[in-house]
Amino acid sequence: MADQPWIMRTYSGHSTPKASNELYRANLARGQTGLSVAFDLPTQLGYDSDAPEARGEVGRTGVPICHLGDMRALFDGIALERMNTSMTINATAAWLLALYVAAAEEQGASVAKLRGTTQNDIIKEYLSRGTYIFPPAPSLRLIADVILFAVREIPDFNPTNVCSYHLQEAGATPEQEIAYALSTAIAVLDAVRARGVEGGEFAQVFGRLSFFLNSSIRFVDEVCKERAFTELWDRLGRERYEVAEPALRRFRYGVQVNSLGLTEQQPENNIVRIAFEMLGVTLSRRARARAVQLPAWNEALGLPRPWDQQLSLRTQQILAFETDLLEHGDLFDGSRVVEARSREIAEAAWAEVEAVLAQGGAVAAVESGYIKERLVAANAARLAAIESGARVVVGVNRYTESAPSPLTAAGAGVILEIDPEAEREQIERLRAWRAERDAGAVARALGALREAAASGENVMPASIAAAKAGVTTGEWAGALREVFGEYRAPTGVGGARSPALAEDRLAALREEVSALEQVLGRRPRLLIGKPGLDGHSNGAEQIALRARDAGFEVVYQGIRSSPSELARSAVDEGVHLVGLSVLSGAHLPLVREVLAKLRERGAGDLPVVAGGIIPEGDAEALRELGVARVFTPKDFDLSRILTELVAVVKSAHAAG
Amino acid sequence: MLPAELASGVARREPRAVARAISLVEDRREEAAPRIAALLGALPSRGGEERVGITGPPGVGKSSLVSALARVARASGRTVGVLAVDPSSPRSGGALLGDRARIELEPDDTGLFVRSMASGGALGGLASAAGAAIEVLAAAYDLVLIETTGVGQSETDVEHVADTVVMVVQPASGDVLQFLKSGIIEIPDVFVVNKADLGEIAARARAELAAALDAVHAGEQPAWRAPVISTSVPERRGFDELLGVIDAHRAHLEATCGIVARRRRAAAAWSLRLFLRRYGEVGVERAGGASALRARFERELAAGRTAFEAVRDAGRP
Numbered sequence: 001m002a003d004q005p006w007i008m009r010t011y012s013g014h015s016t017p018k019a020s021n022e023l024y025r026a027n028l029a030r031g032q033t034g035l036s037v038a039f040d041l042p043t044q045l046g047y048d049s050d051a052p053e054a055r056g057e058v059g060r061t062g063v064p065i066c067h068l069g070d071m072r073a074l075f076d077g078i079a080l081e082r083m084n085t086s087m088t089i090n091a092t093a094a095w096l097l098a099l100y101v102a103a104a105e106e107q108g109a110s111v112a113k114l115r116g117t118t119q120n121d122i123i124k125e126y127l128s129r130g131t132y133i134f135p136p137a138p139s140l141r142l143i144a145d146v147i148l149f150a151v152r153e154i155p156d157f158n159p160t161n162v163c164s165y166h167l168q169e170a171g172a173t174p175e176q177e178i179a180y181a182l183s184t185a186i187a188v189l190d191a192v193r194a195r196g197v198e199g200g201e202f203a204q205v206f207g208r209l210s211f212f213l214n215s216s217i218r219f220v221d222e223v224c225k226e227r228a229f230t231e232l233w234d235r236l237g238r239e240r241y242e243v244a245e246p247a248l249r250r251f252r253y254g255v256q257v258n259s260l261g262l263t264e265q266q267p268e269n270n271i272v273r274i275a276f277e278m279l280g281v282t283l284s285r286r287a288r289a290r291a292v293q294l295p296a297w298n299e300a301l302g303l304p305r306p307w308d309q310q311l312s313l314r315t316q317q318i319l320a321f322e323t324d325l326l327e328h329g330d331l332f333d334g335s336r337v338v339e340a341r342s343r344e345i346a347e348a349a350w351a352e353v354e355a356v357l358a359q360g361g362a363v364a365a366v367e368s369g370y371i372k373e374r375l376v377a378a379n380a381a382r383l384a385a386i387e388s389g390a391r392v393v394v395g396v397n398r399y400t401e402s403a404p405s406p407l408t409a410a411g412a413g414v415i416l417e418i419d420p421e422a423e424r425e426q427i428e429r430l431r432a433w434r435a436e437r438d439a440g441a442v443a444r445a446l447g448a449l450r451e452a453a454a455s456g457e458n459v460m461p462a463s464i465a466a467a468k469a470g471v472t473t474g475e476w477a478g479a480l481r482e483v484f485g486e487y488r489a490p491t492g493v494g495g496a497r498s499p500a501l502a503e504d505r506l507a508a509l510r511e512e513v514s515a516l517e518q519v520l521g522r523r524p525r526l527l528i529g530k531p532g533l534d535g536h537s538n539g540a541e542q543i544a545l546r547a548r549d550a551g552f553e554v555v556y557q558g559i560r561s562s563p564s565e566l567a568r569s570a571v572d573e574g575v576h577l578v579g580l581s582v583l584s585g586a587h588l589p590l591v592r593e594v595l596a597k598l599r600e601r602g603a604g605d606l607p608v609v610a611g612g613i614i615p616e617g618d619a620e621a622l623r624e625l626g627v628a629r630v631f632t633p634k635d636f637d638l639s640r641i642l643t644e645l646v647a648v649v650k651s652a653h654a655a656g
Numbered sequence: 657m658l659p660a661e662l663a664s665g666v667a668r669r670e671p672r673a674v675a676r677a678i679s680l681v682e683d684r685r686e687e688a689a690p691r692i693a694a695l696l697g698a699l700p701s702r703g704g705e706e707r708v709g710i711t712g713p714p715g716v717g718k719s720s721l722v723s724a725l726a727r728v729a730r731a732s733g734r735t736v737g738v739l740a741v742d743p744s745s746p747r748s749g750g751a752l753l754g755d756r757a758r759i760e761l762e763p764d765d766t767g768l769f770v771r772s773m774a775s776g777g778a779l780g781g782l783a784s785a786a787g788a789a790i791e792v793l794a795a796a797y798d799l800v801l802i803e804t805t806g807v808g809q810s811e812t813d814v815e816h817v818a819d820t821v822v823m824v825v826q827p828a829s830g831d832v833l834q835f836l837k838s839g840i841i842e843i844p845d846v847f848v849v850n851k852a853d854l855g856e857i858a859a860r861a862r863a864e865l866a867a868a869l870d871a872v873h874a875g876e877q878p879a880w881r882a883p884v885i886s887t888s889v890p891e892r893r894g895f896d897e898l899l900g901v902i903d904a905h906r907a908h909l910e911a912t913c914g915i916v917a918r919r920r921r922a923a924a925a926w927s928l929r930l931f932l933r934r935y936g937e938v939g940v941e942r943a944g945g946a947s948a949l950r951a952r953f954e955r956e957l958a959a960g961r962t963a964f965e966a967v968r969d970a971g972r973p
Contacts, residue, residue, distance in 0.1 A: 172727050317828055382870055485890070491755050494752050494755045513748075513749075518685075521682070521748070522679065522682045522683055523774065525753075547750065549745065551750040553753055553774050555772060556752060556754060557758055564761070565761065565763050568761060568763040569770075571672050572671055573770075586764060597763075601671070602672050
């Protein structure tokens with residue numbers, strides 16, 4: 001019998017709920033069969049759009065949702081009872097699900113019929129993505145709250161989507177992806193079991209756990225990885241959790257294929273990469289994805305336009321509806337090559353799961369920095385292989401000659417520009433919302449939420465009541481911040497080392513750095529900072545690692561610093577250079593503010609460099625503001641970046 | 657900026673002046689030496705400040721403890737300067753600084769200053785410039801906290817630059833046994849069992865430590881007996897008590913030997929260590945041996961010279 005096509009989605013959302021709603025409706029009209037909501041960073045981190053922390057970030061990486069009115073507008077004209085909605089939301093998952101349930105109720109939907117997914121996986125936030133708020137213990141408790149609510153009230157919903165996706169983006173090998181995702185699932189399941197859930201209900205919980213995977217260009221390895229995953233999950237259910245029913249042990253997963261391998265150079269090549277990457281998660285029927293999202297070919301340049309998203313959707317539709325893939329059973333059963341490689345991956349992954357469990361599980365291995373250090377080291381090895389040419393990337397380190405591209409020619413408007421008015425409009429609506437609601441009801445709802453959080457009672461009912469009372473995202477998260485406190489995860493840079501492949505080029509760099517030390521009188525010092533809310537620290541970590549191993553003294557304080565904090569640290573620490581990394585697209589306002597704060601502190605002469613997904617026009621604007629160098633994804637050669645940094649320090653010293 | 661201007665900026669607690677002063681004392685170029693000497697000589701001597709070394713094995717939670725202690729001291733109105741030492745890579749000479757529990761810093765609070773320093777070639781101990789950097793901080797802030805790497809010579813180094821040495825231990829780590837074996841148990845003035853939120857095992861570590869101290873001091877009546885304090889960062893517990901004990905130790909020094917004399921003796925020992933690092937054992941022999949050098953340093957320090965100058969002069973042929 002032919003297989004059903006997977007759910008087709010596109011990860012999207014930007015500017016305002018209204019603008020995102022229009023985009024969703026257009027995407028559905030083009031044949032998309034589910035929605036995947038991207039929230040902006042303030043929403044993911046529990047800040048209202050008018051919070052000082054949110055400045056410049058509103059509506060940038062996704063849609064801002066501050067209250068029930070925003071959620072209502074986001075799904076206006078879309079029947080939630082019939083929709084399958086995936087929400088990439090973690091620290092504030094309980095809140096966004098509460099708003100979703102309240103919005104569905106308003107539409108007259110039967111809540112029990114809601115289908116979709118909340119990502120709700122905090123471990124990979126500590127390791128890779130950075131949108132965590134609370135310490136591990138209360139974070140796991142919130143995840144368990146959402147799971148228990150979902151299993152009881154919305155049984156077709158996937159309350160947590162354990163992610164290996166972001167581990168691959170952080171550089172993980174296939175074995176590491178499986179191992180750390182399974183370790184995370186074990187931590188979640190154990191947390192649920194510790195709440196006294198057992199027997200049939202626990203088996204239901206196991207059955208509702210789903211995964212969110214990545215798929216790289218090495219698609220044969222990917223096929224084997226998904227098969228290994230399927231086998232290990234089944235085994236975990238059988239052996240550790242004694243789930244008797246095979247259907248509840250089925251490995252269910254969705255996918256966003258790899259963005260890490262998409263290139264800024266000759267970006268049209270990414271169209272082909274994305275198609276091959278999709279093969280890894282669709283070819284093997286027994287390990288086929290339930291839902292697929294594809295990135296857009298121009299992601300490394302900036303935000304994709306509707307047409308770019310359409311091309312990704314068409315890629316999926318061609319594979320599902322034009323090719324004969326879905327007509328057949330599993331293509332690889334009995335393949336010695338695939339079975340041997342799957343077994344090899346499964347064995348290595350399982351050994352690493354046991355290593356994590358021996359240290360006390362995923363949370364302990366996050367807090368000790370163990371997993372993060374392994375990821376930083378794996379990513380360093382990957383980058384060094386690209387630098388040395390051992391790993392071929394067409395158009396980047398081989399076949400770099402190109403005819404002029406009509407797609408990226410001047411005036412082609414190759415990316416989506418966010419309307420700068422969107423942030424202001426969003427804030428106006430938020431203020432009007434606050435003015436109109438019943439303040440007494442809001443205070444009572446927040447009181448009940450605090451009480452539930454402190455007492456250990458499930459926060460979902462109180463959150464849904466708060467949503468209906470008109471509470472905002474910032475108020476909900478603020479109440480929980482008071483009860484749970486906030487957390488900072490280890491950066492993982494301290495324990496990692498540059499790979500051997502980089503050694504030759506490091507030796508030359510060390511000489512340059514030593515020569516610079518003679519000139520400066522002390523070791524050159526570099527502050528690496530991530531201003532704003534963006535938690536994608538993989539790039540900053542690799543620069544920090546390589547700079548240290550080249551002989552710099554590197555001040556690295558991790559993610560989410562305010563421009564004032566960075567300026568103060570730069571002054572106090574006596575650095576020679578400030579490097580700023582921003583991947584959220586908010587580089588212009590954030591870098592401008594850091595520069596202003598440096599001037600206020602009398603350090604306006606300190607050279608600043610910036611890195612991120614920075615379109616050429618913005619790069620020019622940054623240089624005009626006085627930024628000494630701008631680095632983008634096409635600068636894959638870390639040693640060359642370091643050489644540039646040495647040159648910047650040298651010329652600033654000569655000028656000063 | 658002239659060294660004297662820099663010194664008065666330090667006295668006014670201007671972050672930029674304090675930062676530049678520390679950068680200056682880190683400057684290893686020959687031509688910087690006269691300016692360093694001038695700066696150190698021009699720093700006001702306050703006398704009322706406290707210098708506290710925080711040491712203990714890696715991973716024990718020193719950074720979050722320093723952060724919590726700084727917060728409590730700030731809340732009580734004291735100004736705080738922190739010098740946090742991180743290890744240098746022996747291969748590249750580079751270092752990763754500040755990659756630890758971040759000290760919560762109000763960007764506009766000039767009463768709190770945080771500076772990182774790499775250990776340099778000192779195998780995990782304090783960098784050569786640490787002593788001078790501490791002088792800079794002591795001229796600006798009421799409480800100077802020195803966080804060590806906790807490896808190599810850091811415990812014995814910190815003894816020479818701090819009035820009070822606080823040793824942090826990890827529950828259930830076997831640390832206590834290690835201290836006893838290595839004799840390090842006799843250095844600290846205060847012990848802290850951190851992570852008291854771990855409950856039972858923290859209480860046991862505290863009891864073991866107290867018993868070990870009893871054994872070390874059996875039959876003696878020491879003038880100061882190192883107390884054992886329990887702290888918990890997540891529960892914000894024990895830091896007022898810790899600050900109280902640190903104050904008590906300083907008062908004890910004042911009453912017994914006098915803080916000035918004690919600092920001078922410690923500075924002479926630190927100078928000797930710096931001299932040894934710079935000129936080696938042969939250099940020490942040539943200069944008349946360790947005890948003669950130490951006596952010379954004590955004399956010069958008593959005469960109002962800085963350790964920096966004393967070491968330099970003693971090294972001149």
